[in-house]
Amino acid sequence: MRRLSRVIKVGNVSIGGNNPIIVQSMTNTDTRDVAATVRQILALEAAGCEIIRVAVIDTEAAAAIADIKSQINIPLIADIHFDHRLALRSIESGADGLRINPGNMKAERVKEVVTACQERKLPIRIGVNAGSLDHRLLEKYGHLCAEAMVESAMDNIKLLEDMGFNDIKISLKASSVLLTIAAYRLLASKVDYPLHVGITEAGTKDRALIKSAMGIGILLYEGIGDTIRVSLTADPVDEVWAGYEILRSLDLRNRGVELISCPSCGRCQFDLINTAEEVDRRTRHIEQPIKIAVMGCVVNGPGEAREADIGIAGGSGAGLLFKQGQVVRKIPEQDLIDELLKEIYQEVEKGGTGS
């Protein structure tokens, strides 16, 4: 049962309530390099990214937002640390929202930023991060814990609420999966603002996929979370792809290819791993939901993968193409991948593009 949160809008994207869980990412280009940043955002859009965040480290970066915005199609959030002037400048440049840690700014500076957001109806994400928690709170609780993170969030929420501002979403990220889960659960019991969920500093791709899938997955399974970012030390396009994989696994969104493939075992008589990897690589751009199977044996493969829309089962010298568990035809091993892809592209064309 999903936690019922209030709805906020980032540009034309609604977050919270019964809206779909929104997938977002952050550029890793130099924001001042408009061409590189736009190129990356367009690639992210193609992967399904629905909101993009950029780091604003100086006034030049804040100014670049106007140029970037004119060439992209999704809402843009300016990520600001400490300097309220960068927040104001980003708003002028047309940012659709801010991510700040209000505790890092003096109250009168925050007031200026909040007033500017109120005038343009821009939301603010309060981004609490375990690694940069106020020393006062660490001392109060004796160590980093969920209660300290939530107190930091509540202080920041109160600061904005006291200024009459409620266009808020909140994140409480840590690199620890258990700490992150505990913090979000506690906050979810206290406020009804939409929550931006993720694990931060989760590591290199393999590591971060595991931690993010666990942290985001466990929270979403409990109904907590309105928008997600998978943080990877890797190409941000992979973050968006992984976000949809997590959401599909919980039946919350359905975009692109689901690929089923058995672990290669001693029964397998063809190069299953490389075949599956190639099919994966050559179908990642597909937006329409489709379930593809790459199975290791012709005896059990078609039956075991009968839930797949289409698939192949490899064997020694030749394999089988099947649809919904029914064998369509036998194909020589060397043509197996190309024939499968031809059939997949045909299916996708028939179905139009969905998401």
Place this chain on the structure above:
Amino acid sequence: MRRLSRVIKVGNVSIGGNNPIIVQSMTNTDTRDVAATVRQILALEAAGCEIIRVAVIDTEAAAAIADIKSQINIPLIADIHFDHRLALRSIESGADGLRINPGNMKAERVKEVVTACQERKLPIRIGVNAGSLDHRLLEKYGHLCAEAMVESAMDNIKLLEDMGFNDIKISLKASSVLLTIAAYRLLASKVDYPLHVGITEAGTKDRALIKSAMGIGILLYEGIGDTIRVSLTADPVDEVWAGYEILRSLDLRNRGVELISCPSCGRCQFDLINTAEEVDRRTRHIEQPIKIAVMGCVVNGPGEAREADIGIAGGSGAGLLFKQGQVVRKIPEQDLIDELLKEIYQEVEKGGTGS
């Protein structure tokens, strides 16, 4: 709170009760190729694999088990489909346990296998697989569902219990994360046998890491699961590594390197992604628990990663080496990785090897 299961033994490894969650894998070599199979099992042992399973497709494979067993150090489970004679032959060869789907064999054949297991005190895993569920059950329930999978497991359990056999563990795998979770939760409420948890046919590495982390992670977070296998269409050594990553994220086991690294962002002035990947690659063999950080900026890096035992924060031209959040020294960019690794190896040597 962990579900309290009864304890069984596979060779010298105890599964269930308050024993650690055991990490296992399956070879993808031809079991008849003893040299290749032994080589893979030794690599898996080095990665921390605690139980290994091999596919037994014919009598030659069953006979090879004796040879394989004499060259490895962890318990070996024979994976048998349909043919009870292969089960009997594997037991003679010294297998430490069987994985069968008793429903696939005639009752009198199962009786022979169970008697042989009783004589040698060998456990049996009942391996129910969504893809090969009895058609009778699919028809009864109208579609593939948790109830059908659990009924199949309960039928098989009863078959063995009626023969006075209780050395049982059970798996209920599907490629769907939600179906898998629902099936295990239902079964966990009905029996106290230890459970072998995993997502099957989870796909290529990235995909399977996500699905496995979610499925296994959500179940373990609820206290369900006594041994795990991460199924990847990839090198099984990665399965073992991923298993420990999942367990560490839930504070259930602690083996090897935890690597913290920020997602590269517009603030980052060095090649964070490749640096983190290289540090990851060159530290994966370490067994001792150690927390390493690779951070993108010298201003926030050391503080944000103060929970790490050791780390670097990169900058333009030079970076910082830090321990427990305290900067130790400045290092030229080109020496950053080597200096970090030297310090890590020294730390590991000081600490001895743990797990």
